[in-house]
Amino acid sequence: MLKDVVLKSLNEQIKLEHYSANLYLAMSSWCKVNGLDGSANFLYAHSSEEMMHMHKLFNYINETGSMAQVSAIDAPPMEFKDLRDVFEKTFEHEKFVSKKINELVELTFAEKDFSSFNFLQWYVAEQHEEEALFMGILDRMDVIGFDGRGLYMVDKEIGKLATVSQPQ
Ligand code: OFO
Numbered sequence: 001m002l003k004d005v006v007l008k009s010l011n012e013q014i015k016l017e018h019y020s021a022n023l024y025l026a027m028s029s030w031c032k033v034n035g036l037d038g039s040a041n042f043l044y045a046h047s048s049e050e051m052m053h054m055h056k057l058f059n060y061i062n063e064t065g066s067m068a069q070v071s072a073i074d075a076p077p078m079e080f081k082d083l084r085d086v087f088e089k090t091f092e093h094e095k096f097v098s099k100k101i102n103e104l105v106e107l108t109f110a111e112k113d114f115s116s117f118n119f120l121q122w123y124v125a126e127q128h129e130e131e132a133l134f135m136g137i138l139d140r141m142d143v144i145g146f147d148g149r150g151l152y153m154v155d156k157e158i159g160k161l162a163t164v165s166q167p168q
Pocket of ligand 1: 016017020050053094097126127130
């Protein structure tokens with residue numbers, strides 16, 4: 001069984017991962033209707049990854065004999081200025097998630113919950129990868145630029161990063 005203070009924070013993280021999944025799904029929808037299929041596919045696939053992050057926490061909590069919670073989550077934004085705005089927001093969001101994971105790690109260490117501390121190391125490594133991934137996309141945008149066929153090229157490059165494609 002988890003201590004109440006740890007359980008509460010892990011359940012908050014479930015909520016945040018679920019929100020991440022919905023945020024990227026909303027962004028995928030915006031990209032799709034704006035003709036940016038590569039980015040739409042990438043963000044759709046990334047939304048599934050976020051659901052996996054959520055399920056991993058959910059299963060961990062239940063395995064300890066504590067109750068994983070399914071909570072109401074806020075609706076994500078649906079309007080974006082342009083593709084750069086979408087990916088600046090993903091990067092900002094991932095930095096926020098990293099901050100929350102670090103707080104959780106700190107809490108489990110302070111509470112001497114070393115099992116949860118060890119479990120959370122996976123998220124620490126994952127956040128490092130995700131921040132690098134989204135920063136890399138912003139860098140690609142800077143290199144390719146948006147002049148002429150730039151937007152088309154950027155979208156194509158982002159599409160290549162999709163881990164799974166959308167169902168037809
Ligand atoms: Fe994007 O890593 Fe979970 O939230």
